[in-house]
Amino acid sequence: MAWRGFGAWSLVAEAFVGQVARGGVVWIFGRLWWPKPGWNRAIASDLWQFSNKLWGNSILNFSLIDLMIFGLVGH
Secondary structure: OHHHOOOHHHHHHHHHHHHHHHHHHHHHHHOOOOOOOOOOHHHHHHHHHHHHHHHHHHHHHHHHHHHHHOOOOOO
16 A cells, blocks of 8 residues: 555555454453353462462561661671
């Protein structure tokens, strides 16, 4: 379209056609699988065992940064 002189409208058309194509693909393939709510205790336990260490590390880092900002570390 840009070669035929449509200019900026070729960019508008490309964006519109791209969104319609992506929407069509999601609409077609999205019906094959749909997430369902559920709870698996084993998976939740594995996630907690990993994330509680990160949570503790984040709290420790925050407290150390707070101390460094106020100049209480190293005195």
